[in-house]
Amino acid sequence: MPRHIKIGIIVLAVGFAITLGFFVDIVGRIRSVANSAETEANPFKQPPAPLYAPTDPPMPVKIFFPTAAGESLLSAEQKTIFKSAELTNRAKQILQKVLEGPSNNGLLPSIPMEAKVQEVFLSADGTAFVDFSNAISTNHPGGIQNEQATIYSIVDSLTYNLPEIHQVKILIGGTEKETLAGHCLLLVPLEMDLSITNVPPPPETKDSQAAHAN
Amino acid sequence: MTRFVVRAPLFAVLLVLAAAFFFYSRSIRAADDRFPIYFDDSTVALKTENVNRATYLPLKELVDHLHLPYTDAKILELFTIGSSNNPSIVLAKNSRLIQVNGQQTLLAFPVLREGQQWLVPIDFLTQALSRVTGVEFRYKPGASRIFAGKVTPAELVMNAQALGSITRLTIGTSSPVNLNLKRDATQHRAVLEMGSKPVDPLRERLDYRDRLVRSIAFEDSDGAPRIVIETTDGVGDIRVSKAEEGRVHFVDFLKPGASPEAEPATAPPGLPSAVTKLDPLANKGIRVVVIDPGHGGMDAGATSGGVTEKDLALAISRTLRTALRDRLGVTVLLTRDSDVALTNEARSAVANNNQADLFLSLHIGYSPDKRDSGSSIYVIKEDFAGQTSAVSSDRLFLPWYMGYHANRNVSGGFASTLQEEFHKTLPDWKFPIRSGPIAVLASTTMPAVAFEIGNLNSAANSQIVDGGFQGRIVSTIVAAVERFAAARRSGA
Numbered sequence: 001m002p003r004h005i006k007i008g009i010i011v012l013a014v015g016f017a018i019t020l021g022f023f024v025d026i027v028g029r030i031r032s033v034a035n036s037a038e039t040e041a042n043p044f045k046q047p048p049a050p051l052y053a054p055t056d057p058p059m060p061v062k063i064f065f066p067t068a069a070g071e072s073l074l075s076a077e078q079k080t081i082f083k084s085a086e087l088t089n090r091a092k093q094i095l096q097k098v099l100e101g102p103s104n105n106g107l108l109p110s111i112p113m114e115a116k117v118q119e120v121f122l123s124a125d126g127t128a129f130v131d132f133s134n135a136i137s138t139n140h141p142g143g144i145q146n147e148q149a150t151i152y153s154i155v156d157s158l159t160y161n162l163p164e165i166h167q168v169k170i171l172i173g174g175t176e177k178e179t180l181a182g183h184c185l186l187l188v189p190l191e192m193d194l195s196i197t198n199v200p201p202p203p204e205t206k207d208s209q210a211a212h213a214n
Numbered sequence: 215m216t217r218f219v220v221r222a223p224l225f226a227v228l229l230v231l232a233a234a235f236f237f238y239s240r241s242i243r244a245a246d247d248r249f250p251i252y253f254d255d256s257t258v259a260l261k262t263e264n265v266n267r268a269t270y271l272p273l274k275e276l277v278d279h280l281h282l283p284y285t286d287a288k289i290l291e292l293f294t295i296g297s298s299n300n301p302s303i304v305l306a307k308n309s310r311l312i313q314v315n316g317q318q319t320l321l322a323f324p325v326l327r328e329g330q331q332w333l334v335p336i337d338f339l340t341q342a343l344s345r346v347t348g349v350e351f352r353y354k355p356g357a358s359r360i361f362a363g364k365v366t367p368a369e370l371v372m373n374a375q376a377l378g379s380i381t382r383l384t385i386g387t388s389s390p391v392n393l394n395l396k397r398d399a400t401q402h403r404a405v406l407e408m409g410s411k412p413v414d415p416l417r418e419r420l421d422y423r424d425r426l427v428r429s430i431a432f433e434d435s436d437g438a439p440r441i442v443i444e445t446t447d448g449v450g451d452i453r454v455s456k457a458e459e460g461r462v463h464f465v466d467f468l469k470p471g472a473s474p475e476a477e478p479a480t481a482p483p484g485l486p487s488a489v490t491k492l493d494p495l496a497n498k499g500i501r502v503v504v505i506d507p508g509h510g511g512m513d514a515g516a517t518s519g520g521v522t523e524k525d526l527a528l529a530i531s532r533t534l535r536t537a538l539r540d541r542l543g544v545t546v547l548l549t550r551d552s553d554v555a556l557t558n559e560a561r562s563a564v565a566n567n568n569q570a571d572l573f574l575s576l577h578i579g580y581s582p583d584k585r586d587s588g589s590s591i592y593v594i595k596e597d598f599a600g601q602t603s604a605v606s607s608d609r610l611f612l613p614w615y616m617g618y619h620a621n622r623n624v625s626g627g628f629a630s631t632l633q634e635e636f637h638k639t640l641p642d643w644k645f646p647i648r649s650g651p652i653a654v655l656a657s658t659t660m661p662a663v664a665f666e667i668g669n670l671n672s673a674a675n676s677q678i679v680d681g682g683f684q685g686r687i688v689s690t691i692v693a694a695v696e697r698f699a700a701a702r703r704s705g706a
Contacts (some may be wrong), residue, residue, distance in 0.1 A: 066583075108583060141671070144577055146664050181515075182515060183654075185652070
């Protein structure tokens with residue numbers, strides 16, 4: 001066999017071995033890369049900046065939760081957040097309170113425990129885009145009333161306490177989903193609905209609407 | 215090693231062939247097609263040529279049809295339309311630049327001349343010919359027909375779906391048409407002739423095939439619009455029935471020997487199918503009820519132990535279908551008759567395409583509170599999408615999720631009837647009527663409610679799996695539908 005052919009075969013063999021090495025444990029490596037990206041993408045595990053400053057004044061808010069066997073679907077519980085300068089941070093604090101669940105006996109948690117808020121955006125026209133992790137959909141137990149309670153505990157808690165937010169668009173896993181658990185349409189932003197609660201409209205609604213109109 | 219040496223010329227030849235294909239593929243012609251142009255009083259089908267991915271029309275045939283004088287100067291390679299001393303249009307071979315009424319205009323593709331034939335791109339019609347003749351040409355890019363002048367084509371929408379053992383093609387047109395079925399059973403082909411009036415299809419070809427139908431396509435290359443359906447040899451009978459004065463046609467493909475009574479899409483026994491189709495409310499108040507068993511497939515809905523919402527909903531829906539058919543003699547369709555996943559749009563499409571008079575979406579409830587009965591009746595929430603999509607009732611086109619708009623009040627009426635009947639049968643259970651942005655109700659164009667029965671999270675509710683209890687629920691729903699039909703009949 002000529003010498004240059006031998007050299008060629010050796011070079012090819014070495015190249016083949018290197019290529020094989022690339023495939024060793026490729027699934028495991030991809031998984032670890034994906035996992036590290038996932039933990040980095042969640043701002044609620046390690047917030048890059050605090051949601052409020054020590055000097056921010058406290059702000060009472062009403063957080064909506066499903067009632068246990070009540071006539072109305074939702075009822076409100078009084079909680080306190082801090083009035084941070086950034087509206088987005090106030091919205092994030094309210095969502096944290098919704099995720100934490102109620103402390104009152106007569107109320108039930110509205111969101112599956114494993115679900116997290118991934119990001120919150122506010123648009124100029126007063127739409128809040130809230131992006132939940134997939135667990136809010138996959139771990140949801142189902143039921144039309146139950147799904148409506150989940151969605152409106154989010155929508156009402158945000159719109160009731162922050163008059164700047166007129167409507168809420170719920171995203172799941174970073175994308176638009178048709179429904180959360182098969183029933184309620186999420187393709188459109190949703191407005192506050194107090195008819196399913198036992199809470200009167202917020203007193204400042206009129207003023208804020210007038211301000212909005214002007 | 216000699217083998218490598220021998221193969222080298224072979225590779226070289228292949229490489230040259232590939233390169234040649236790359237360079238010459240740009241001038242490869244696609245199969246020539248015929249292209250109808252619909253004028254006010256006539257139709258001309260021109261043979262088009264596809265050159266360099268552009269569609270070209272034969273200029274001389276077009277000009278002849280319009281009776282325009284022209285001169286073909288072979289040596290100058292110029293084509294002039296109009297009188298020779300004051301031409302209206304001048305074209306030159308291989309040039310995009312043309313002269314129209316003394317003005318220069320640029321076409322999208324160059325004018326071609328092949329032997330005796332002149333070829334012009336389609337935008338020649340709008341850029342040049344309509345400015346000279348005053349006839350407006352309307353062309354949808356990608357379509358293979360042109361409408362000229364005051365021609366108003368009937369818009370055509372086709373939809374096909376399998377309903378039990380039959381396949382139904384629904385044909386909707388914006389103005390009434392007469393369908394004439396011609397069947398060639400040996401060739402497995404059915405042709406629905408649509409008369410001589412021009413038709414503008416939304417889609418030329420329906421992306422649908424199943425056990426009975428291979429392909430459904432619109433075809434009018436010779437100027438005679440028709441729908442061509444390739445069938446399999448499993449088709450026995452094809453029935454055409456019309457509704458809404460000829461604006462909607464149902465074409466049902468039946469298996470051989472299938473009895474009409476057993477089919478969901480045909481009329482109940484005792485009534486000839488054509489009569490019920492033409493007069494949908496003939497002394498029954500309602501004609502078609504669509505039941506939607508919630509969830510299905512990967513989406514099990516609520517679960518408790520081994521019990522899943524999807525299975526329970528399907529079991530109750532099947533019993534309800536039989537009961538409604540027997541008691542009211544109406545046509546009852548299920549959106550799913552097996553464990554399959556469906557989108558909410560597909561569910562409401564079954565009701566919309568079959569002109570249902572009532573849509574019932576059946577679910578089993580789940581409440582985190584174990585003491586709750588879990589049941590509720592849902593109607594769509596009015597204007598749930600807020601100001602972003604505020605709709606005035608006089609708008610011609612509504613977004614898909616606004617289909618509910620016209621029937622919301624009637625849906626509310628049926629919800630109260632259903633609530634009253636449930637309170638009679640199950641006095642201990644609460645059946646609150648709620649409204650919400652329910653996806654499956656949003657795009658239905660008939661009275662529609664969704665309801666959930668029981669609470670899978672509650673041990674006290676385990677009777678929901680019991681057949682006798684399900685029978686009580688079914689007869690309650692039948693009683694509500696009966697009252698609804700009676701109210702319809704009396705015109706309330």
